[in-house]
Amino acid sequence: MKPIQLKVQTKSHTYPIIIGSNLIPQISKILKKNSLTFKKCLLVVDKNISKKIIFKIKKSLKIKNTHLFNFNTSEKNKNQNSVNNILSILLKENFSREDCLITIGGGITGDVGGFAASLFKRGLTFINLPTTLLSQVDSSIGGKTGVNTQYGKNLIGSFYQPRLVISDTNFLKTLPKRELICGYGEVLKHSLISNKKFYDYLDKNVFNVLNLKSPYIEKAIFESCKIKRDIVQKDETEKEIRKILNFGHTFAHAYEACLGYSKKLNHGEAVILGMNSALKFSLKNKLIKINEVKSIFAHLKKAKLPINLDKYFSLKDLKRILSFMTKDKKNNSDKINLVLLKKIGQPIYKNQYSKNDLASFLKRELIN
Numbered sequence: 001m002k003p004i005q006l007k008v009q010t011k012s013h014t015y016p017i018i019i020g021s022n023l024i025p026q027i028s029k030i031l032k033k034n035s036l037t038f039k040k041c042l043l044v045v046d047k048n049i050s051k052k053i054i055f056k057i058k059k060s061l062k063i064k065n066t067h068l069f070n071f072n073t074s075e076k077n078k079n080q081n082s083v084n085n086i087l088s089i090l091l092k093e094n095f096s097r098e099d100c101l102i103t104i105g106g107g108i109t110g111d112v113g114g115f116a117a118s119l120f121k122r123g124l125t126f127i128n129l130p131t132t133l134l135s136q137v138d139s140s141i142g143g144k145t146g147v148n149t150q151y152g153k154n155l156i157g158s159f160y161q162p163r164l165v166i167s168d169t170n171f172l173k174t175l176p177k178r179e180l181i182c183g184y185g186e187v188l189k190h191s192l193i194s195n196k197k198f199y200d201y202l203d204k205n206v207f208n209v210l211n212l213k214s215p216y217i218e219k220a221i222f223e224s225c226k227i228k229r230d231i232v233q234k235d236e237t238e239k240e241i242r243k244i245l246n247f248g249h250t251f252a253h254a255y256e257a258c259l260g261y262s263k264k265l266n267h268g269e270a271v272i273l274g275m276n277s278a279l280k281f282s283l284k285n286k287l288i289k290i291n292e293v294k295s296i297f298a299h300l301k302k303a304k305l306p307i308n309l310d311k312y313f314s315l316k317d318l319k320r321i322l323s324f325m326t327k328d329k330k331n332n333s334d335k336i337n338l339v340l341l342k343k344i345g346q347p348i349y350k351n352q353y354s355k356n357d358l359a360s361f362l363k364r365e366l367i368n
Contacts, residue, residue: 001214004222008141008229010236013161017141017229019221021214023168024053027060034164038100038125040065040093044086044113046073046105049131050174057104057129067093073108075261078148080156086116090124100125106132107139107267111157114145118160128162131171133183134268137190137224140165142232142242148261152327153253159237167221172212180210181305182268187220188305189275190227192296193244196345198223203295206303243349246330247339248275254324255309258317265312272305273312281361282340292343309365318362322355 003020018030031037041063045054047070058066069086071077090101101124103113110128117126130140146157172180187209191199201223202209208216228245235242252267252274259265265273279296282288300307313321330337335352342348 001218004218006222006225006229008161009233010143010161012143012159012236013163015161015163015165017165017167017225019136019167019169019218019225021169021218023166024056024170025060027057027166028062030164030166031061036100036125036127036163038063038098040067040095040099042067042069042086042089042093042095042099042101044069044071044101044103044105044109044116046071046109046131048073049104054104071105071109071112073105075108075148075153075256075267078108078112078261080147082112083116083119083147086113087120090116090120095120095124097121097124100127102127102129104129104131105135106130107135110135110139111145111154112147114143114160114162115147115157118145118158123160126160126162127164127166129166129168131168132175133172133180133221134186135183136167136169136172136221137183138186138228140167141225141228142245143236152257152324152329153261155327155329167225169212169214169217169221172217177210178266179268180212181303182266182272184210184303185268185272185275185305187224188299188303189245189247189271190224192275192341192344193247193339193347194227194231194345195223198227199344203299206299210303241349243330243337244339244347246349247341247347248272248278250274250325250328250330250336250338251277253328254321255312257324258313258320269306272300273307273309276300276307277309277362277365278338278340280365281338282342284361285340287348288341288343292341296344310367313366315363315366318359318366321362322359325358326355 006017101117103110117124130136143161146154209220252270255270339349
C-alpha cells in the first residue's frame with residue numbers, strides 16, 4: 001500500500017503526516033521532498049527501541065553530526081529533569097535553531113522531546129517518528145508538548161507543532177497486544193466524538209485493525225488523524241472546540257495520577273476507563289439515549305477493552321481521584337469541566353459539575 005499523506009495546517013505551522021509501512025529507509029527522501037535540511041541532529045529515543053532500528057534510522061538520515069539521547073520512558077520520567085537533560089546536550093553541542101531534534105518513541109518521548117525543542121533558543125526544528133499506535137493517532141498531531149508534576153498530569157507545557165510526522169506502521173508489529181489496545185482506545189474516542197460512519201467501520205473491523213491487517217490499520221490511523229487534524233486546525237490552542245478531544249480524559253488523568261502513573265494502568269487504558277465513566281455519567285444526566293450507550297459498551301466488550309473501574313480502585317481511592325479531578329488544567333472554577341456525549345458523533349464540552357456530583361457517581365461505580 002502506498003504511503004498516505006495528511007497535511008496539518010495551523011496558524012503557527014503547516015506540516016505533513018506521512019502514514020505507511022517501511023518508511024524508515026525513505027526518511028532522507030521524505031526530508032528532501034519537504035525541504036527539511038539540517039547539519040546537526042539529536043535523536044531522542046525511547047530506550048526500548050532496538051539498536052538495529054536506530055542504526056537504520058541513522059543510516060537513512062545521512063547526517064554525519066548525529067547525537068543520541070536514550071530516554072528511559074515512563075510517566076514518572078515525563079518531568080522537567082528529563083527536559084533539562086535534553087537541553088544540556090543541545091547547549092553543550094552548540095545546536096542552532098536550524099538544526100533538528102527527532103523523537104523516536106511513543107507519546108511520552110514525543111511530549112518531552114517536543115517540549116525541549118520548543119524551549120531551546122525559543123524553537124528548534126522538531127520531527128516526530130511515533131512508534132506506538134497511541135502516539136501515531138493522538139499525541140503526534142496537534143502540537144501539545146509537556147511534562148507531569150506532583151500536582152497532576154501535563155500541567156507544564158507548550159503548544160509547539162512539529163515540522164514533520166512519519167508514522168511507520170512497521171513499528172506497530174513490535175508492540176505487545178496491551179499497547180495496541182490502549183492505542184485503539186484513542187482511535188475509538190475520535191470516532192465517538194466526531195464520526196458515526198467511522199465508528200460503524202471500527203465496529204465492523206475492530207479485529208482487522210487490532211491484528212494490523214492492511215489496509216484496515218492504515219485507514220484507522222488516517223481517519224483518526226484526520227478527525228484530530230480537523231479539530232486542531234479550528235482551535236490550535238484549545239480555547240473552544242479542541243476541548244472535545246478530552247472526552248474521557250478528565251477521569252483518565254485522575255485515574256493515572258491516583259495510581260502514581262504505575263504500570264498497573266497505562267495512559268491508553270486509563271482513557272478507555274475514562275470514556276466508560278464519561279458515557280455512564282452522560283447517561284446518568286440523561287444526555288444520551290440508552291441504545292447508544294449499549295452499542296458502545298457492546299463494542300468495548302467485543303474488543304476486550306478494560307471497562308471495570310473496581311478492578312483498579314476501591315472506595316478508599318475516591319478522595320484522591322476527586323482531588324486530581326479538581327486540579328485538572330481544563331477547570332476554570334471550583335467546578336469540574338467534563339466532555340460528555342449526546343450521541344455518537346455529537347459531544348458536549350460545556351459541562352460543569354460539582355465535586356459532590358462526581359463523588360456520588362464514582363462512589364456507585366467503585367462499589368459495583
